[in-house]
Amino acid sequence: MYDTCSRCDYTTYAEIPAKGHTETVDPAVPAACTEAGLTEGKRCAVCGAVLEKQLVIPALGHDYREAGRTITRVSFRCKNCGDTRWEDNAYSRNLIPGLVRDKEGKNADYTAGVGYQGGKRVLNVQPDGLPDGVSLYLEPAQVKQWLREDVFAVIFGKGETKLQIILDEISDAWFPLEKGEKNAFYVFAAVPEAAVYAETKGGLIPAETFAGVTLLP
Numbered sequence: 165m166y167d168t169c170s171r172c173d174y175t176t177y178a179e180i181p182a183k184g185h186t187e188t189v190d191p192a193v194p195a196a197c198t199e200a201g202l203t204e205g206k207r208c209a210v211c212g213a214v215l216e217k218q219l220v221i222p223a224l225g226h227d228y229r230e231a232g233r234t235i236t237r238v239s240f241r242c243k244n245c246g247d248t249r250w251e252d253n254a255y256s257r258n259l260i261p262g263l264v265r266d267k268e269g270k271n272a273d274y275t276a277g278v279g280y281q282g283g284k285r286v287l288n289v290q291p292d293g294l295p296d297g298v299s300l301y302l303e304p305a306q307v308k309q310w311l312r313e314d315v316f317a318v319i320f321g322k323g324e325t326k327l328q329i330i331l332d333e334i335s336d337a338w339f340p341l342e343k344g345e346k347n348a349f350y351v352f353a354a355v356p357e358a359a360v361y362a363e364t365k366g367g368l369i370p371a372e373t374f375a376g377v378t379l380l381p
């Protein structure tokens with residue numbers, strides 16, 4: 165309400181200026197690998213009006229870098245959050261020294277790769293040369309590690325002489341490997357002219373003696 169003089173311009177009218185908003189900041193939230201973020205926004209602390217809307221920043225996604233490889237796995241680690249994942253190592257060369265050896269017991273060249281047979285994870289180990297006289301040397305610790313890495317069997321050899329070794333069939337009872345003994349290996353050889361043998365420190369024992377060791381057709 166206001167008064168006005170009827171004879172002059174006098175008036176008590178005066179605009180009451182709007183009391184401006186009281187700005188408060190909604191802080192920015194940085195986006196993470198799997199969580200979206202927000203830009204900085206502004207809001208009135210008194211009436212709640214949004215003065216500057218916060219915008220969604222999409223999640224960044226992981227930024228994986230290779231963190232290491234074994235003969236069965238290539239592992240990756242996100243450089244931002246440390247999340248890890250792995251993939252099958254489909255191809256490697258001579259990654260484990262001494263895994264494949266020639267007749268003289270010297271390291272022989274080979275390639276290895278993880279594949280699937282009937283849905284089961286297998287490690288294929290192929291010597292470069294002819295499989296005659298070439299052997300696969302498996303340490304018990306290696307067998308245990310591959311079992312942990314979900315390897316069902318090792319398939320050793322190539323062409324018509326492929327030996328399948330089912331890892332969880334390998335048993336300490338096969339032949340005595342003394343604890344802590346150096347050069348304690350399970351040795352597998354696919355000899356073309358005679359079927360298949362598992363070679364031990366004591367000589368050659370036919371592979372059919374052992375459950376889980378078969379010559380693939």
Ligand SMILES: [Zn+2]
Nearest residue numbers: 185208210211
């Ligand atoms: Zn306000």
Ligand SMILES: [Zn+2]
Nearest residue numbers: 197226242245
């Ligand atoms: Zn990440």
